[in-house]
Amino acid sequence: MTDTNMARAQLAQGEEAIIEFNDVNKWYGDFHVLKNINFSIKKGERIVVCGPSGSGKSTMTRCINRLEEHQKGTILVDGVEMNNNLKNIEAIRKDVGMVFQHFNLFPHLTILENLTLAPIWVRKTPKKEAEEMAMHYLERVKIANQALKYPGQLSGGQQQRVAIARGLCMQPRIMLFDEPTSALDPEMIKEVLDVMVQLAEEGMTMVCVTHEMGFAKTVADRVVFMDAGEIVEANEPHEFFDNPQHDRTQMFLSQILNH
């Protein structure tokens, strides 16, 4: 975020809110998928979003970089309102990295090309510089030796770590994770979570949709529980897990923690 943007954001909020949902509503056809979402995320905060499937948690996260459009209310990211202004959307997407459930690496490009594509074409970084940066992030996710392979030759866990590195190559201010471990074998979940924990410790603003409650307990600043398109409860992890306020939250926790 540039200084002026930061100042604008602080001025508007009186605090360092980097993402702000105000009365956000969204429909898929007749289906009301997000209902009056009011929520703000501070700079450097780690948010874990959980809830049953169909509760709108992915949709809410995807509204932050406008992969989904909302129909009512406002979403401010970095002080910029997400509306139909394509310039704004493209500017915000530069600063918001995203990791998907199914990795979504580009299969026709090598790992290195996957990482350098956006820096070269969106940030206009010189190729050599982009490659050096890509190798740096690949080393951080411990996969530098695979740089010249294609995604199809890597395991799921490796692919997801590449996807995280790809997001980081744009040097984003916010990272969104949409169920990053749900498509992985149990043995590979840990290697991906380790990278995410490391990222969290470095102070990255993170919004993470996940069912990994261990990750939520150790890393999250706040845990958000959603059901039927609404935020039911949002609280610090120990309060959230030890002393849930809503009976819906209690039921959800008892179901996923005691199976």
Next chain:
Amino acid sequence: MAIIFKPSPSLPPPSTSVGAVAWVRQNLFSSPLNIFLTFFSLYIVYLLLPPVIEWALIDATWEGSSKAACTAGGACWAFIGVYFDQFMYGLYPEAETWRINLAVILLVVMVGAFAIKTINKLYLSIAIIVVYPIVAYFLFAGGVFGLEEVETSLWGGLFLTVLLGVIGIVASFPLGIVLALGRRSEMPIAKSVCVVFIETIRAVPLITILFMASVMIPLFLPEGLNFNKLLRVLIGITLFSAAYMAEVVRGGLQAIPKGQYEAADAMGLTYWQSMILVILPQALKLVIPGIVNSFIALFKDTTLVYIVGMFDFLGRIQAANHDSNWLGTTVEGYAFAALIYWIICFGMSRYSMSLERKLETGHKRN
């Protein structure tokens, strides 16, 4: 203390599953039906092959100046020999045919230069796509640098066939891609224009379009404004082929998972960047068989220009069949045409298969 798990060593496959004998057993004699089919096919080959060889090679006449010279009872290849230049170049002046040969050699050399590692591929592509057509045009048409002018009505034979095919392919491919993207666009006007264009063109036979191009368009054009018939026909073929190409490419676009579009969007790529860098390379690779299918169909469809009075390769052969010196050589003419078309189309097909293998990245192991 824990027991250390050690995977058992991998063993070579049993000898019954590798080698030539195993291949024959598995593929030709694996079941009673398979055994029957193998022998039945051999029998058919035995029935057909000897007479064909006898007719085409053993009893054939290779030289002579009229059908009367062909007395051996086999094929009369002398007919092809006498008319060969016309089949290749149409009515292009004999003294000038070196220009066509030169253009062909030039193209082969330029395309072959891709194999040289040190050459700049970008410059070479630009040379082939931009510079070469201009050079080739002036070589063919003449009228400059002291080259004798050759009217396009004299262009014919295999030269015309290849010209129509290559230009049709090269021009319809990008146009088809743009139409496919337009049809999937969210902009209503762009989308409806593309849908109407594609559905209209696809609903009309190529012959109709060629008639429109050669007969109807001049009627509607104002007096004095007229452009070349070959150009009109070329535009007709290109538009026709582009509509089919668009639907093939659209199939590829639809096969790309939504996640690829989303990942490209989430990085901040613009629409055209994400199409050119991410979506199209994958989509086009998927539909290479369909694209080549369209190319081959287009190449063979060029024979229809015969109907609007242009004598392409097949047209020249049919015209020569009417020569009173060579009456009764229809079979030889068509056999020759079939052979040449088969070589070209089979070549395209093999090239597409090798391209598919080259672009495969999913299962390759280093």
